[in-house]
Amino acid sequence: MHSFFFRLLARDFRAGHLSLLGLAIVLSVLAMSTVLSLADRFERSLKARAASILAADALLVSDHPIQRNTVQDAQDRGFAVMQTAVFPGMVSVGDQTVLASIKAVSNSYPLRGKLLLDSLATYQVQAKPSQLKRGTVWLEQSLFDRLQAHVGDRLKLGDAEFQIGGIIKEEPDRVAAFINFAPRLLMHQDDLESSGLIQEGSRITWRLGLAHTDSRQLKQWLARTEVALEKGQRIEAQDAGRPEIQLTMQRARSFLGLIASIIAIVACAAIALAARHYARTHLKQYALMRVIGASRGYLLAMLMLQFLTIGMLAGGLGAA
Structure with a gap:
């Protein structure tokens, strides 16, 4: 045959x-x-874009400061972490005063996506931890215009004064806060305490961002954290907590x-x-x-x- x-x-x-x-x-x-x-x-590609919108693989969002042991636990499990705090505040340069959306970030921000800053000396430089140094703030172009400010001017924020470092050209997770129409001011997280901006009753949104190369580790962390969420906390991830991302x-x-x-x-x-x-x-x-x-x-x-x-x-x- x-x-x-x-x-x-x-x-x-x-x-x-x-x-x-x-x-x-x-x-x-x-x-x-x-x-x-x-x-x-x-x-x-879509998942990478979703992660860049969050500036991380997942976020723990809280209306009160996130406990240090939560951050340490994530680091011990091999996660890269970042911390941000977003709140409204009045900023002034000279006689001009404007309501701004203030974001204080740690050195590791962002974990996903790119933060592009323009010092007007070098155009669209990707931010490094050394660029977001203490005593310096970065503004959106619209905030520059409203304050009639220039790079190098002194800006008053809370009880402290800061030097304007330049313009925010691109902020990865700005889309995630689309309901906030106030222009952005970016500052270093270590300047929060000295500025006196954190007071009892302040409306501050605290975020802990995490990133990991192993998606299984991320899923395990999400599952473990969801059952232990405190009042006023929620999880945001590519497939959890963000209805618009899930729908897309x-x-x-x-x-x-x-x-x-x-x-x-x-x-x-x-x-x-x-x-x-x-x-x-x-x-x-x-x-x-x-x-x-x-x-x-x-x-x-x-x-x-x-x-x-x-x-x-x-x-x-x-x-x-």
């Missing part, structure tokens, strides 16, 4: 009878592989799944038509073999073996 099968297969290849079926399988596998690869890359990712997955389904249906139809054409061209041949004594099982095995061989060869070529 084997020698006859290989002779029959070689003859069909030389005659071109298997070319249409092979081409259909190659193109179908190639199309499916391409779509799945693009879907995977798109989803990874869900729609993207649905769209990519629809494309993959359409490609699969078209591929199956193409292979079915090619197989039907092959069967019709060999109908007389198999009828003759049946007349001279070949059993139905033998012919079915031959046909299935041919389809399996061409499928493996063409499928491997399409996936390569």
Whole structure:
């Protein structure tokens, strides 16, 4: 049987009878592989963008200062951590006073995405921890305009004065606070205490950001922290606590799944038509073999073996 099968297969290849079926399988596998690869890359890109919107992989948001042991526990488990505090406050330069959205950040901010600052000496420099030094604040362009300020001016904030370092060009998690329309002022977290801005009853949103290369570690931390949340605390992550992010990712997955389904249906139809054409061209041949004594099982095995061989060869070529 084997020698006859290989002779029959070689003859069909030389005659071109298997070319249409092979081409259909190659193109179908190639199309499916391409779509799945693009879907995977798109989803990874979307997740990276979602992380940059949070400036971290996940956030613990609180209306009161986050306990030190919570931060230490995350660090002990291998997480990169950052801390921010956001609150409204009055800032003044000379006679100009404006309500601003003040954000105090730690040296590690941001964990995801990019913070771009412009000192007007170097354009769009990515912020390093050394740039966000104590005694210096950075303003959005609109805050510059309202205060009629310039780089190097002294700005009064709370009980302290700060030097204006430059303009905030890009802030990764600014989108996450879209309900806050006040212009942004960025300062170092270590300046909070000396400025006297933290008072009892102050409306401050505290955030602990975390990032980890192992998604399983992140999921375990989220699950463990969610059951131990204090009053006034919540979790924000790519797939938890941010409805707009969840909705966007869900729609993207649905769209990519629809494309993959359409490609699969078209591929199956193409292979079915090619197989039907092959069967019709060999109908007389198999009828003759049946007349001279070949059993139905033998012919079915031959046909299935041919389809399996061409499928493996063409499928491997399409996936390569």
